[in-house]
Amino acid sequence: VDDLASLVERLPDGAVSTHPGELTSRSRDAWPLAMLREVRGDRLPRPLAVVFPRATEDVAHTLEWATETRTAVVPRGAGSGVCGGAQAVWRGVVLDLSRMSRILEIDDESQTVRAEAGIRGDPLERALSERGLTLGHYPQSMAISSLGGWIAAASAGQASAGYGAIEDRLLGLTAVLGSGRVVQLPAAPRSATGPDLRRMFVGSEGTLAVVTEATLSVARRPESLRWLATAPSSFEAGTALVRELLQRRLHPVVVRVYDEVDAGMTFGPVGHGSGPVAIAAFEASRVGDAGLEEARRLALEAGAGPLGEDYGRHWWGHRNDAVVLYRRIMGDERMFGAGVIVDTMEVAAIWRHVPRLYDAVREALLEHASQAVGCHLSHPYASGASLYFTFLIRAEDDAAAERAYLEAWRRAAAACRGAEGTLSHHHGVGLLKAPFLVDALGPAAVSTLRSLKAAADPAGILNPGKLLETEP
Ligand SMILES: Cc1cc2nc3c(=O)[nH]c(=O)nc-3n(C[C@H](O)[C@H](O)[C@H](O)COP(=O)(O)OP(=O)(O)OC[C@H]3O[C@@H](n4cnc5c(N)ncnc54)[C@H](O)[C@@H]3O)c2cc1C
Numbered sequence: 001v002d003d004l005a006s007l008v009e010r011l012p013d014g015a016v017s018t019h020p021g022e023l024t025s026r027s028r029d030a031w032p033l034a035m036l037r038e039v040r041g042d043r044l045p046r047p048l049a050v051v052f053p054r055a056t057e058d059v060a061h062t063l064e065w066a067t068e069t070r071t072a073v074v075p076r077g078a079g080s081g082v083c084g085g086a087q088a089v090w091r092g093v094v095l096d097l098s099r100m101s102r103i104l105e106i107d108d109e110s111q112t113v114r115a116e117a118g119i120r121g122d123p124l125e126r127a128l129s130e131r132g133l134t135l136g137h138y139p140q141s142m143a144i145s146s147l148g149g150w151i152a153a154a155s156a157g158q159a160s161a162g163y164g165a166i167e168d169r170l171l172g173l174t175a176v177l178g179s180g181r182v183v184q185l186p187a188a189p190r191s192a193t194g195p196d197l198r199r200m201f202v203g204s205e206g207t208l209a210v211v212t213e214a215t216l217s218v219a220r221r222p223e224s225l226r227w228l229a230t231a232p233s234s235f236e237a238g239t240a241l242v243r244e245l246l247q248r249r250l251h252p253v254v255v256r257v258y259d260e261v262d263a264g265m266t267f268g269p270v271g272h273g274s275g276p277v278a279i280a281a282f283e284a285s286r287v288g289d290a291g292l293e294e295a296r297r298l299a300l301e302a303g304a305g306p307l308g309e310d311y312g313r314h315w316w317g318h319r320n321d322a323v324v325l326y327r328r329i330m331g332d333e334r335m336f337g338a339g340v341i342v343d344t345m346e347v348a349a350i351w352r353h354v355p356r357l358y359d360a361v362r363e364a365l366l367e368h369a370s371q372a373v374g375c376h377l378s379h380p381y382a383s384g385a386s387l388y389f390t391f392l393i394r395a396e397d398d399a400a401a402e403r404a405y406l407e408a409w410r411r412a413a414a415a416c417r418g419a420e421g422t423l424s425h426h427h428g429v430g431l432l433k434a435p436f437l438v439d440a441l442g443p444a445a446v447s448t449l450r451s452l453k454a455a456a457d458p459a460g461i462l463n464p465g466k467l468l469e470t471e472p
Pocket residue numbers: 029030074075076077078079080081082084085086097117118138139140141144145146147148149150151152153154155156157158205206207209210211212322323326426427428430463466
């Protein structure tokens with residue numbers, strides 16, 4: 001408590017809250033296991049206080065204080081992470097960036113935006129669209145996630161085929177290291193001034209630094225999108241078609257392939273019968289239209305029959321519906337009852353391994369999932385793609401659900417590794433996947449990461465136990 005008083009003295013009035021409601025609401029993120037634990041009545045780790053910085057210097061003062069007092073600090077954007085990365089730590093503080101949400105500059109000439117890290121996706125995109133611009137970064141969690149969280153968790157949006165993922169938009173940033181030192185990396189389109197330190201913060205999950213500000217590249221907002229929807233003969237045939245699309249550089253903005261199970265759930269409302277579905281969107285423009293025509297021809301050649309454009313439009317209109325559905329299943333309402341846990345696993349591999357990755361992860365999840373496991377390919381590249389699995393575990397009670405859930409993850413992580421997949425494409429590691437990190441990256445890579453952490457955060461106060469397991 002004395003320590004907390006010395007923090008309060010260093011920060012502007014009202015920056016430190018010990019309000020019980022605020023402590024409770026910042027105790028977890030959107031990790032399904034934490035949500036299950038909360039609704040069944042477990043005590044989740046509660047922070048000592050929630051700190052609301054309004055400027056980079058408030059963050060620096062907080063981290064200097066934490067280093068002196070050896071207090072754990074959990075950076076928090078909007079708390080939409082699904083791996084426990086923003087879960088509070090007993091006797092630590094949560095550093096909530098939500099009051100640092102200003103747009104500092106939109107540069108129409110360079111097509112860049114500079115904003116504070118706590119801004120959420122919707123207001124940022126609204127401000128850009130008023131200027132005829134878009135960030136092109138549309139995670140499903142757009143309304144419930146923040147710019148700093150996107151960088152820290154290496155986020156990818158649904159239009160990644162057209163705009164890339166967050167690292168492709170990131171031009172410069174300001175971050176406060178665990179020690180309290182401020183690193184400012186000015187916006188540059190590319191730089192060979194040593195290793196690219198901007199990338200060091202992408203995916204660092206609040207363990208090295210707190211991102212307080214970033215400059216991102218934006219683009220002209222397309223007037224409209226044109227959709228192609230087809231029915232490939234199998235999921236594998238659909239992924240082969242997407243590979244061709246990307247390797248021929250046809251410039252799609254959105255590309256997705258759904259296996260039979262996922263297609264049923266996603267396109268049931270437009271009357272989809274059976275079989276996988278592939279959809280792609282192209283900008284209505286000279287380049288986009290040409291891409292669409294060639295894609296249509298390729299699909300026909302590959303034996304993928306045409307489906308209506310309503311498939312694409314339906315998907316676009318409902319692309320964020322899962323946010324509400326997820327809350328209804330895992331939140332207080334417990335739509336599917338107790339003993340149920342639903343989660344997603346997003347992995348990636350180079351094309352050669354994609355079919356094996358699909359089979360291996362699906363099989364591992366099916367051993368524990370109570371219903372069919374659905375999968376779609378959502379982020380394609382010329383060299384490979386990510387696969388996104390949705391699974392639901394139903395057990396006789398919450399304790400059995402937790403056991404089955406952890407075992408399903410353990411098996412699926414091993415299966416992913418065995419099929420040469422990468423453990424996470426865009427959700428990150430957090431608490432959930434930290435036990436699998438050495439297996440995923442190898443001991444030398446993990447000890448390099450630990451050395452980096454020791455340099456940036458010598459007292460080890462930043463987000464302990466996340467990404468890197470706490471050393472014994
Ligand atoms: C329904 C649903 C759909 C989702 N869809 C997508 C999707 O399409 N694409 C996608 O990429 N993700 C998706 N996610 C996951 C999540 O939204 C992303 O991981 C997002 O980037 C997290 O942002 P946040 O601001 O909520 O971060 P938080 O959950 O608050 O934090 C995430 C991690 O980053 C750290 N962190 C947060 N802010 C900072 C900062 N300023 N400086 C340093 N560290 C920080 C935290 O400590 C934590 O480790 C989805 C989640 C849900 C619940």
